[in-house]
Amino acid sequence: MMLECAVIGGGPAGLNAALVLGRSRRKMIMFDDNKPRNAVTSESHGFITRDGIHPQEFKRIAEEELSKYPGVTIEKQRVLQINKENHLFQVKTENGDVYFARKIILATGFKEVLPDISRVKEFYGKSLFSCPFCDGWELRDRSLAVIANNQKAFHMAKMVSNWTNDLIVCTNGSNALSLEEQQLLKSKGININEKKIASVVGEAGILEKIQFDDGSAVLREGGFITAEWVQAATFESSLGYTLNEQGGIETDNWQRTNVEGVFACGDSRIPGPSQLIIAAAEGSMAAMAVNAALIEEKFNGNKEQS
Numbered sequence: 001m002m003l004e005c006a007v008i009g010g011g012p013a014g015l016n017a018a019l020v021l022g023r024s025r026r027k028m029i030m031f032d033d034n035k036p037r038n039a040v041t042s043e044s045h046g047f048i049t050r051d052g053i054h055p056q057e058f059k060r061i062a063e064e065e066l067s068k069y070p071g072v073t074i075e076k077q078r079v080l081q082i083n084k085e086n087h088l089f090q091v092k093t094e095n096g097d098v099y100f101a102r103k104i105i106l107a108t109g110f111k112e113v114l115p116d117i118s119r120v121k122e123f124y125g126k127s128l129f130s131c132p133f134c135d136g137w138e139l140r141d142r143s144l145a146v147i148a149n150n151q152k153a154f155h156m157a158k159m160v161s162n163w164t165n166d167l168i169v170c171t172n173g174s175n176a177l178s179l180e181e182q183q184l185l186k187s188k189g190i191n192i193n194e195k196k197i198a199s200v201v202g203e204a205g206i207l208e209k210i211q212f213d214d215g216s217a218v219l220r221e222g223g224f225i226t227a228e229w230v231q232a233a234t235f236e237s238s239l240g241y242t243l244n245e246q247g248g249i250e251t252d253n254w255q256r257t258n259v260e261g262v263f264a265c266g267d268s269r270i271p272g273p274s275q276l277i278i279a280a281a282e283g284s285m286a287a288m289a290v291n292a293a294l295i296e297e298k299f300n301g302n303k304e305q306s
């Protein structure tokens, strides 16, 4: 099947790209295997008109809106391979289907790699989070911890102190904070605990305490944790687009990668704490750029074909 654009990923970035392409009368498919980063949480915050919405309800409303546009198809399956053949992209899916597209938008997101702390996954997205702008308000004035064993500890501690005065930084056995940083944090009433963490403890995802290797514990109701991020997309590709130092797909301001015809938006471009509204805005921008490129080709011809 020949498409004007294939969007890979159906989170806010891909959904908004599909909306703008659909409204631009483009024939496109958005492929999505529905494994978004925020699957672990039941509320998304900070998207005006949708503050507090369940992530799957956000997706349901978006897909309902997309159903108005005849050019938009949603394929709930994983893309396994993308290759460029002459001026077209060949997209292969897990069901063995093969599609050809003139443009590709990568909206595949990131995945977190949480620190190796016992039971931490039970709490992530319920009382332990990675982005204070997303979840700081819900944890305001509580007894909180920043769990970070790397150079992000100082920055995260300063950030989270905006939402509570009862804060402990747990460096999990590392000396992630310099003496100057420790002094500055302490001068602002922030405690520091450098002991190795044995486990996080609580019920139904709600943190109660942090247990240390030496048998001691500190009572905490929630907190923020620094994670590592890796690309969620695991498809094979000979496209060869450039990644930046943080592992995000490099683009210009129009979401264009260095590979002609390939665009990227959302978390896959910005590794780290991000937001639905930023991903959606980038999806919109990528779709406008795709549309602009297709219009240019209509009037000036495809440079790659000539």
Ligand SMILES: Cc1cc2nc3c(=O)[nH]c(=O)nc-3n(C[C@H](O)[C@H](O)[C@H](O)COP(=O)(O)OP(=O)(O)OC[C@H]3O[C@@H](n4cnc5c(N)ncnc54)[C@H](O)[C@@H]3O)c2cc1C
Binding pocket: 008, 009, 010, 011, 012, 013, 014, 031, 032, 033, 034, 035, 036, 037, 038, 040, 041, 043, 044, 045, 046, 047, 077, 078, 079, 080, 107, 108, 109, 110, 112, 124, 125, 129, 130, 131, 134, 135, 232, 233, 234, 235, 265, 266, 267, 268, 273, 274, 275, 276, 277, 279
């Ligand atoms: C615990 C937690 C809480 C958060 N809370 C908030 C919040 O309150 N407010 C907020 O604004 N943001 C929040 N975020 C951040 C937010 O989830 C992300 O910024 C946002 O989801 C990024 O959107 P995206 O479209 O780039 O990627 P995603 O939402 O991750 O979507 C990517 C999609 O692409 C699909 N995909 C990947 N590879 C393929 C493939 N090969 N084939 C087919 N499909 C594929 C995935 O299955 C997924 O559905 C939170 C994140 C986490 C982890």
